[in-house]
Amino acid sequence: MLPRKSPCHKKLVTESDGDRMADRLMCSELSQVGTVKEIEMNRHIEVPFLEASAASLRAGDCVYLTGILYTARDAAHKRMYEALERNESLPFDIRDGVIYYMGPSPARPGRVIGSAGPTTSSRMDKYAPILLDMGLKGMIGKGRRSQGVKDAVKRNGAVYFAAVGGAGALLSRSIVGAEVIAYEDLGTEAVRRLKVREFPVIVVADAEGNDLYDTAAQRYCREATVDCMNIGGAISQT
Amino acid sequence: MRIINVDLVVSAIKEMCIEANHFLSQDMKDAIEEAAKKEESVVGRQILEQLQENLNIAKQEMIPICQDTGMAVIFMEIGQDVHFEGGFLEDAIHEGVRQGYGEGYLRKSVVGNPILRKNTGDNTPAIIHYSIVPGDQVHITVAPKGFGSENMSRIFMLKPSDGIEGVKNAVLTAVKDAGPNACPPMVVGVGIGGTFEKCALMAKRALSRPIDKRSEDSGMRELEEELLERINRSGIGPGGLGGTVTALAVNIDSYPTHIAGLPVAVNICCHVNRHATRSL
Structure with missing residues (x-):
């Protein structure tokens, strides 16, 4: 088994070891970049979300998620969308839930999961607003979202998180359980129910309409030919 | 025979x-370590350190x-x-x-x-x-x-009159549009010249050149150095969360082309620029 962090995350909140200090530094820096006044750092949140807790998160917040996530990426979203078009139900209860855009590599024997980092979220932009309107409260991925998704996040008091792309081995350590619950034939793209402990994410888009990617690059942009307000702009139009 | x-x-x-898929080449590891030292953003440094930790876990526990x-x-x-x-x-x-x-x-x-x-x-x-x-x-x-970065790659069929400034704008545009989606810090493979498919293949091949090795053509070498500097002034930074290290290297290959054309392909790779080489 992989080494695990303390199961008591309340204890971890008060710890002041090196890692936690670094995390605080990280978030305080982001708070200077963001447009939001009150940034709560290193929040530990239970998922599925309790009442209105998603809406209280702000762009730049560093959050540790503990509880249940559901994985779904391109093919699973297409199937869920088609199921809704046929007036069928979704394979899991999305109300107050969080979808992680992720397709893992296979688990070695004795392991819970393989490498498990985020995939690019914009490919799910077509499908996300309807799920948010049905009660989905959180999404984890990487990269920019369309205005349509951000509007749906805002009107539903939801949240879009980024996890560190390309850190799949590291992120797998925060996943303590995984089972396929739907669309098994899709292989890595099947819907999985993940049990996570202290899964590290950063709030990118929040219920006030803030988008961390809009502001983060500006602080370091020194190149006149690059429109720093529109980083990643061309691919997020859907 | x-x-x-x-x-x-x-x-x-x-x-x-x-x-x-489990062990990154030494040139890439050195570049990420160097980036973690020179990144000005605290967030960026933190992400680069996490990427180094990720590489160690991958190697030790055989997780991709x-x-x-x-x-x-x-x-x-x-x-x-x-x-x-x-x-x-x-x-x-x-x-x-x-x-x-x-x-x-x-x-x-x-x-x-x-x-x-x-x-x-x-x-x-x-x-x-x-x-x-x-x-x-x-x-x-x-x-x-990987396709997070592959999806952000581009081909530009420029006109000869677009010249070197057109080439620079093409690369900077591709990087800017990729932004956080391509898992920066990136490695940018560029193919200049040839035909439509030749420039794409050169851009792909350029990604497997060691990133501490610059082009042997002095003009291309200067272009690689200038583009890397300008990409790193974009502010995109590690993870797209702002910073001074957006790319680890720009590797350019070129080939003769037609009197009517200036093809430019930009193949973007994430920080997991993987390749293994062997001779039989």
């Missing part, structure tokens, strides 16, 4: 698929560096004095990928028909590029390519 049994090709490619273990891109440089026996070479290459992705617990990310999109279940077929070279050896490079 030298005779090589294709079974050797199967086992070499199998091992290289596993190796490339990234869950997207890619489509297997394979460069076969075959000495013209080599004769293969024991089966069809191309079948052997696909078999090596099949075994590597199966036995290595790597993700199967390939769909058969791009419209119908049914997973082939074994990550085949591979993308194979052959070239015939002098001698009696076979040089194989296995470069698994």
